[in-house]
């Protein structure tokens with residue numbers, strides 16, 4: 116009998132410990148002040164793999180504006196830009212990744228479908244790399260305002276679903292290997308003022 120009670124006690128204690136762990140995990144849904152949520156850090160890891168970017172240092176907070184995430188200007192490399200910005204003005208100082216600028220870095224992967232896992236991203240600038248493939252349908256559901264993928268090795272038709280990113284203000288696709296015509300669906304981009312550096316006349 117005593118043994119049975121002991122087992123019950125042990126089980127109760129285990130359940131209690133498990134519950135405490137779960138409760139802490141639940142409060143962990145909100146990131147610490149100054150940090151992005153864990154999901155966004157994992158998204159950055161996925162994006163790095165897709166782009167084949169190897170020098171993001173995940174032992175440092177991507178939102179700390181340190182030189183690990185925001186490389187200062189190099190006069191000998193005027194085009195090079197290696198920047199991740201966050202907005203940390205959310206509830207309780209929580210951060211969200213808003214800008215990824217990776218210009219002139221010789222990245223040889225593909226455009227990252229995982230971009231869609233950064234719901235607060237507004238600016239993606241991958242100008243002048245060696246990225247191949249095309250723009251993924253996943254991007255259609257982003258809220259991007261600035262999209263620059265010019266100067267890469269993208270190919271195939273210019274996707275119609277780019278017309279779904281109605282938040283776009285600026286889009287640069289030039290100097291790639293896209294073929295075919297500019298799809299009529301891009302006419303849905305009513306906020307767009309600048310396509311590949313050409314001003315769009317709005318009526």
Ligand SMILES: *[C@@H]1O[C@H](CO)[C@@H](O)[C@H](O)[C@H]1NC(C)=O
Nearest residue numbers: 169170171172173174175183
């Ligand atoms: C990343 O940061 C850690 C801690 O500052 C440092 O020890 C490490 O060398 C860095 N890694 C790279 C690849 O820069």
Ligand SMILES: *[C@@H]1O[C@H](CO)[C@@H](O)[C@H](O)[C@H]1NC(C)=O
Nearest residue numbers: 149178179180200201202203
């Ligand atoms: C990093 O810079 C951004 C804007 O430039 C700012 O909103 C944010 O608070 C800064 N983060 C830290 C940790 O200083």
Ligand SMILES: *[C@@H]1O[C@H](CO)[C@@H](O)[C@H](O)[C@H]1NC(C)=O
Nearest residue numbers: 186187188189195196198216
């Ligand atoms: C990189 O681009 C961002 C956004 O346009 C800009 O704020 C920053 O000054 C640039 N950094 C360098 C090193 O040119």
Ligand SMILES: *[C@@H]1O[C@H](CO)[C@@H](O)[C@H](O)[C@H]1NC(C)=O
Nearest residue numbers: 251252253255256276278279
């Ligand atoms: C783009 O929007 C249209 C119309 O709302 C929808 O039918 C289509 O599935 C969307 N495309 C993508 C790739 O999300």
Ligand SMILES: *[C@@H]1O[C@H](CO)[C@@H](O)[C@H](O)[C@H]1NC(C)=O
Nearest residue numbers: 270271272292293294295296
């Ligand atoms: C575009 O290029 C692909 C091969 O990359 C080819 O199959 C397709 O027919 C081309 N389309 C046009 C409109 O030229």
Ligand SMILES: *[C@@H]1O[C@H](CO)[C@@H](O)[C@H](O)[C@H]1NC(C)=O
Nearest residue numbers: 285308309310311312313314
């Ligand atoms: C459009 O883009 C070009 C090249 O990036 C730039 O020089 C010009 O100022 C932009 N115009 C507007 C209205 O943003």
